[in-house]
Amino acid sequence: SQQGEEDPQALSIQEGENATMNCSYKTSINNLQWYRQNSGRGLVHLILIRSNEREKHSGRLRVTLDTSKKSSSLLITASRAADTASYFCATGEIIKAAGNKLTFGGGTRVLVKP
Amino acid sequence: AAGVIQSPRHLIKEKRETATLKCYPIPRHDTVYWYQQGPGQDPQFLISFYEKMQSDKGSIPDRFSAQQFSDYHSELNMSSLELGDSALYFCASSPGYSGYTGELFFGEGSRLTVL
Numbered sequence: 001s002q003q004g005e006e007d008p009q010a011l012s013i014q015e016g017e018n019a020t021m022n023c024s025y026k027t028s029i030n031n032l033q034w035y036r037q038n039s040g041r042g043l044v045h046l047i048l049i050r051s052n053e054r055e056k057h058s059g060r061l062r063v064t065l066d067t068s069k070k071s072s073s074l075l076i077t078a079s080r081a082a083d084t085a086s087y088f089c090a091t092g093e094i095i096k097a098a099g100n101k102l103t104f105g106g107g108t109r110v111l112v113k114p
Numbered sequence: 115a116a117g118v119i120q121s122p123r124h125l126i127k128e129k130r131e132t133a134t135l136k137c138y139p140i141p142r143h144d145t146v147y148w149y150q151q152g153p154g155q156d157p158q159f160l161i162s163f164y165e166k167m168q169s170d171k172g173s174i175p176d177r178f179s180a181q182q183f184s185d186y187h188s189e190l191n192m193s194s195l196e197l198g199d200s201a202l203y204f205c206a207s208s209p210g211y212s213g214y215t216g217e218l219f220f221g222e223g224s225r226l227t228v229l
Contacts, residue, residue, distance in 0.1 A: 030216070031216045033216065033217065033218075035220075040202070040223075040225070041222060041223070042118075042204060042220040042221055042222040042223055043157065043204065043206075043218075043220040044220070045217045045218065045219070045220075048215060048216050048217055050216075088156060088157070092216055099145035099147070099162060099164055099169060099170075099208045099218075100208060100216045100217075100218065101147065101159055101162060101170050101172075102147075102159070102218055103159065104149075104156040104157045104158075105156060106156050107156050
């Protein structure tokens with residue numbers, strides 16, 4: 001079963017509105033990350049939040065993490081048409097000398113209409 | 115800035131054929147990861163290498179094999195291809211542990227179509 005599952009699966013909003021998507025996971029984590037993927041393209045890292053953090057901001061992005069509920073949310077404020085993409089959460093556990101294997105959730109497809 | 119380079123970007127094969135995908139990580143990144151993403155699916159971890167040794171293994175079929183070479187590039191070899199192997203294959207890299215923040219850097223992917 002997947003480590004992370006996202007909600008909603010798809011989201012359609014008007015430009016200027018905020019977009020919120022949620023992610024749940026099942027096991028203990030070291031960090032949780034959000035990635036963006038334009039159709040058929042590579043995954044681009046957006047933001048990382050560590051397990052001892054509760055909230056993090058980066059530009060128009062705000063991420064929260066609730067380890068007691070094993071959930072995270074990504075908020076994109078003042079959305080733009082260029083934000084149209086799929087957004088994935090991924091849970092990671094940094095393993096010394098072996099990197100950080102990520103387990104991805106199902107993704108939320110966001111459509112921002114001009 | 116240099117990114118992860120994958121080749122080929124597109125590949126079309128027949129069933130039961132063999133395919134090889136290549137990945138060139140960002141310079142000074144010593145860890146490479148391979149992911150498979152089927153149509154409408156989330157990326158699934160296949161395998162990773164650190165300093166040319168396999169560091170972790172996921173849902174990689176026995177028909178697939180991979181290795182990391184002395185220049186840190188990696189190759190994913192897929193044999194006896196099946197229709198279900200049609201997918202986007204991503205390579206990602208990350209730097210050595212000291213100071214590492216946890217972010218993975220992904221290539222643009224190789225799209226494999228099996229007919």
